[in-house]
Amino acid sequence: MRVGVSGYYGFKNAGDEAILEAIVQEVKARGHEPLVLSGDPRETAARYGVEAAKRAHPLEVWRSLGRIDLLLSGGGGLLQDKTSRTSLWYYLTIIGLARRRGKPVFVFNQSLGPLSPWGERRVQRALRGVPCLFRDGDSLAYARRLGLEAQLGADPALLLSPPPVEREPNMVVLIPKYGTEAANANLHKLADRLKGEGYEVVVLALQPGFDEPVLERFRSFTRELAWDPRRVSYLLAQAGYVVSVRLHGAILAAAAHTPFVGIAYDPKVAGFCRDAGAAFVEAPGDPEVLASAVLARHQPNWKAIEEMKTRARASFDQVLSKSHRGRVKSP
Template sequence: MVVALSGYYGFGNAGDEAILMALVREARRRGVEPLVLSADPKATEALHGVAAVPRTRPAALAALARADGLLSGGGGLLQNRTSTRSLAYYLGFLYAAQLLRKPTWVFGQSLGPLDGLGLSFAGPALRRSRAVVVRDRASLELARRMRVAPERLALGADPALLLEPPRVAREERLVVLVPRGRLPTEANLRLREAGERLAALGYEVLVLGMQPRHDESALELFEGFTRELSGDPRRVLYWIAQAGYVLSLRLHGLILAAAAGTPYAGGSYDPKVKAFCEESGAPYWALPGDPEAMVQVALHRTGPNKSALRDLRVRAAEGFNHIWGRPTPANPLT
């Protein structure tokens, strides 16, 4: 079975590429071959070893016509806080697949925020999908309010939690800071101040950008620190796995820290960050944040809750089982 994957793929965002990496691996374990709708098909094919086509019409619609179904996800695709245009794009492919009588799955997503118009357009597409697997409890409640049938609805978790970290030595006195471009400057400056205080206490500080052509402006605020920038989730996971603590203004800085077993705290620029930190038992702060509070959680390596993280990983795996069944015996889930 060939399934088209629709998401924010091919834009060089390490978080979304981490989601895709997990999706490709878990799909193939279940006998499903992905066909990715990508902004940069050649880069997607090189990074993930998977077939990819342009995400724009008519190429994407032609791919959808020959695929056996469409998976929309993961990430925060179905919301109109960013723009109505983005919501229309992702819903458009769900509606197109359903018009072609293809099965659709909404997977690994944080739903919303959605205004009244957004809810009216998203609801039918979700209700007609074969399965809706969300990654946090707030999204589960929103799906229930949109009257998604209970037997089609499941609580999963972000697929990137299932990625395996590299075997590297952990440096307890290394703190990774993850800024984010296009946030209010003050949020990144408060993170920088926390880094300066940690450096004055003898900690090594690495500043890590996770989306080229997006995070450069934020990284410029951290002059004098060691800085890295990559949209490759393998490289990001390598750096995070070495750290003793992560302070992140990106959701997937936190999720990849969780995958690596590195403690973390996050700045809540979006409800999905608050949801992930609360469900994993990790500290978080409202923007712009208090640098001294950031320093204290890093010094004490506060959170997350290990039992809560185990539960999230189980949920992530069960989310795949909900849509495509368990892995074949030849490819057991480890």
């Protein structure tokens, strides 16, 4: 079976690439072949050993949707219009085109929101009759308020196995994000505090083309810019603790069984941390509160994280099962 995958892929964002790597891993493990709509199909095809099509080429997208057996829309934070209305319109359009092609569609382990009233109406209309799996409890509750056919899943990136690496308990990885200047400033204060306490501080940025100016703020610390999820997983598995503004800094830390605290610049960060029983602070964060979490080595609820991994695996079994392949509802 050929499985179409639609998301923010091929743009060298470590979080989205981690999601894609996990989806490819799980789809292939079940004997199926992914076809990915990508911003850089040549890179995606070479990197993951999959078919890939240019996501912004209408005719190529239409032809690709005709060749798949079902479409997974996700994962990620696609169903929001905080970034732009155009982004939401794009992902809903792909769903609509696949349905017109007569293909089963699943909203797959996404977050939901933030949405404007306009966005809510568009989502309700476009997803009528579409089975949805959401990756956190807050999104699930929101979806049900909108009347969507929703279940609880989990982020696929939780299923990535960390590489074998020796843990360095004294190493703390800080993950900033462009566009969150106040949170980044507080991360710098935290870095100074931890350095004074004798910790090795590593500042890790996850999106080339955006995060370089953020790293300039941390010139006095060890810095790295990495979009390869395998490299990110290696560093997070090596660390003794992780403090992350970015969602997938927290998710990949959880996958590596490294304790973490989140800085919630967006509801999706709070949603994941809440489900994981992990500490988090609303952006821009308080350096002293963050330092206390690191110094106390505050742990998430590892049992809850294992349950999330179980839900993530089960979500693949569910959408790829024979009983769902023929399920098509007209838009």
